[in-house]
Amino acid sequence: MxxxxxxxxxxxxxxxxxxxxxxxxxxxxxxxxxxxxxxxxxxxxxxxxxxxxxxxxxxxxxxxxxxxxxxxxxxxxxxxxxxxxxxxxxxxxxxxxxxxxxxxxxxxxxxxxxxxxxxxxxxxxxxxxxxxxxxxxxxxxxxxxxxxxxxxxxxxxxxxxxxxxxxxxxxxLARQMQEAMRSRAVIEQAKGIIMGERRCSADEAFTLLAKLSQDTNRKLREVAEALVANAANR
Incomplete structure (x- = not known):
């Protein structure tokens, strides 16, 4: 019909x-x-x-x-x-x-x-x-x-x-850009924590983050989030 x-x-x-x-x-x-x-x-x-x-x-x-x-x-x-x-x-x-x-x-x-x-x-x-x-x-x-x-x-x-x-x-695209900005922010925070603890440069801190990401098979952002969370808990 x-x-x-x-x-x-x-x-x-x-x-x-x-x-x-x-x-x-x-x-x-x-x-x-x-x-x-x-x-x-x-x-x-x-x-x-x-x-x-x-x-x-x-x-x-x-x-x-x-x-x-x-x-x-x-x-x-x-x-x-x-x-x-x-x-x-x-x-x-x-x-x-x-x-x-x-x-x-x-x-x-x-x-x-x-x-x-x-x-x-x-x-x-x-x-x-x-x-x-x-x-x-x-x-x-x-x-x-x-x-x-x-x-x-x-x-x-x-x-x-x-x-x-x-x-x-x-x-x-806007959501992707917002996500990228959030990821970058937490990575920068993690780098700052590493730089403060290890007395190293920003490049060296990023290299350490990247190595940890590769060794644990986790995304760089996830590693950075975990590090920032641990620092906040301490």
Missing amino acids: DAPRTDPGEALAALGRIRLDEVELDDVVRRVAELANRTVAGSAHVSVALIQAGANRAIAYTSDLARELDDWQYQRDDGPCLDAAVSAVSVSLPDMSDEQRWPEWAAQARAAGIGSSLSIGLPIQEAVTGALNLYATSTHAFDHAAIELAEEFAAYAAVALANAHLYDSTAV
Whole structure:
């Protein structure tokens, strides 16, 4: 049964209202999949796939069937979803029983009850591409109007996903920098303790820390934290 339809204008407005500081990338992608499934006529199952550094994954899907249909393509590195993602074009399969480009995948989809599909490329960033994949239970489910609407939706979704990915990457980088600063601070404290106890230079103190890290098979930061903690206890 087709999902209840949402007005396209409302769906696009909903994409624009997503607060990137309140939701993570995976949540943004999930909302895109759900909105697309409710917006494009004929759609019964939807997935959003991301491809980064050669790694393919269905990052969001409205049903297990959508995920399984995508995974089948990833395992074989072949299928309409991948072609749409790589080339950033729309790939329509109007009738699975008469599909010649990907006959094995079409047979798999047909056996799962899928009659037609539509994959829209999502150019997110240079290193990240993706595809919005819509699956229908009937043949010829996506007419010209549905394809145009799906492409318009995908264009808005690509912007939302690009912003979300950039925000997510920036947040990760910020966390990494904060962690690096904390690590550096505790290492400097440990060096100071060693310098005070051994009457040695900063370079010599760091060499001692590094040797202890290697001998105990622990990270340099962990060794420094233990040394600082011991000094505080004393």
